[in-house]
Amino acid sequence: MDKFKLPRLAIAGAIFYAVVQLLILTGVLNGYFVVIINRSMIFVILAATLNLINGITGQFSLGHMGFAAVGAYVSGTITTLVFKLSPHVFGDNLIFVGAILLGACAAGVVGFLIGFPSLRLKGDYLAIVTLGFGEIIRTILNNIAYVGGPRGLLGIPKFSNFTVIFLFTFFTIVLLRNLVQSSHGRAMLSIRENELASELAGVDTTKYKVLGFVVGAFFAGIAGGLLAHLLQIAHPTQYGFYASSILLIMVYAGGMGSLTGSILAAFSLTFLTEGLRVGIDWLRDSVGIPIGTEWTMVIYALLLIFVMLFKTEGFMGMRESKILIIEEKHV
């Protein structure tokens, strides 16, 4: 008889949650760190889903933040403008989850639309089209007065806390892992390796390319909704090309096709950003060297170039941590 064993991923998730929660309760982690951890987890969702599109299906999206923007604005509109919800009412939290999911569905629909050009376009052309779509979404948001236009959507209630974000991130990772390691995931990988060959082998490439975009966009929409309810603002500039390129750095530095890599890269780059910001502020205010926060992005750009030049496959390559590999059942 087989003994029932908890999957490794569940154990790892529970340990992470318990440790962080314990550190918060004992006061070791102050609010500032909690915000960084929350942001890191949101970026885990974004980087992992971009990895699904770019790394696993082998497409090339440069407008991933556009999906997040759709999720953020749809859910933010529902919670802020339509219902005026409050995080202190229990029922409102349920509506909040509904709003997030609705925003994700809207993003998924947009992903479906953007997935279509991917049927005819490859590589660099697709990159430009997705970049264009991201910019169009940003321009449209800039021009809708109802959601604040260029001011952004202000006064969003703060529904996102550590537990909520953790649960969403955890389920996203579980679902992505299951998808990637299923037969569907293998079909997606085969498209990346050689589209023509996989089509000849009977893979419905059309279906899987669009599926990659829809799933990626859906979860990016969740991440956008969580981000809006964490920062309490949704602003068109948050979702521009600049933000999408940071996701790109996370995916490529972590490793194309490795969820582990995306998770690690999202955490380390979010912490690096904060570290650099603190370091630059310190140099400017205490040491008196007149430097601006732009240097953070200079370092990021160099990081991206060096990763591509010297570690093209990223730090994890295609490898997955043991935690993220589905365990075989032995009879």
Added chain:
Amino acid sequence: MGSVFSLQQIVNGLQLGAIYALIALGYTMVYGIVRLINFAHGDFFMVGAFAAYGAFYLFNFFLPPGGCMAFLVLIMAMAGAGAIAMIANKFAYRPLRYKPRLSSLVTAIGVSMLLEYLFSATPFIGPSPRGFPELLKKRMFLIGGAEISNYVMIDLLVAAVLMIGLTLLIQRTPMGKAMRAVSQDKDAAKLMGIDVEKVISFTFLIGGSFAGAAGLLAGLTYPRIQPYMGILPGLKAFIAAVLGGIGNVPGAVLGAFIMGIAETCATAYNSLLGEGIAFVILIVVLLLRPNGILGEKTADKI
């Protein structure tokens, strides 16, 4: 005036198109030779504008303003942007030449970010916009109901001279022949004794210097420069190159003029449409005619 398709709009469109054309030529040449969409090309344009800005204040010490100085500033803008393009090629693109194409595309995004943020992080340049000096006195002429400044003529003239020069270079010189050969088949060209890397480097130099010239013209025409000024013109010029058929030199020029006129007319109609028209054109072209207008004429590809 006031109407969407007035002569004035067409003239403004041609002026914008001339600037797009100079940028688009670089995109299309580099794409034709190494099959790389050089995302950083718009930033070479920005480098050109700043090189011109710096050159103006340098020459201002010992030269009287006027045509001679404007010419020297143009040379400096072209040299500055061309040099940056060659450096980017040497250190960022060349090592990835035989790796998957997407890795050089990502590197190009990195180079683009690096140039933008390095310029905005440099204390003497900084992120805030600067006014561009008036190199030449602006005069207005009234021709057929449209106000045409001498800047329009300068923009069109510089663009025309450079384009004729480029055509002669590609068609009549040994280097042009080598460029055409490399664009047709890199390996065969190598077997014929052509130094492929040298040709690629030269292509980056020419493409970059054209973008630099466009940077000067843009600074002159729309006198505000800042480190992120290259992003949108770069993107639109790229779309122009795709519209004309990427890899095709006359196509890039044609696409750029169509793009410039479409944009000014659309902006006159509605500013939101003006912002989005480029992407609408791109998506329509890619879906209906991915090879572009002149894309089938492979004989002219360089």
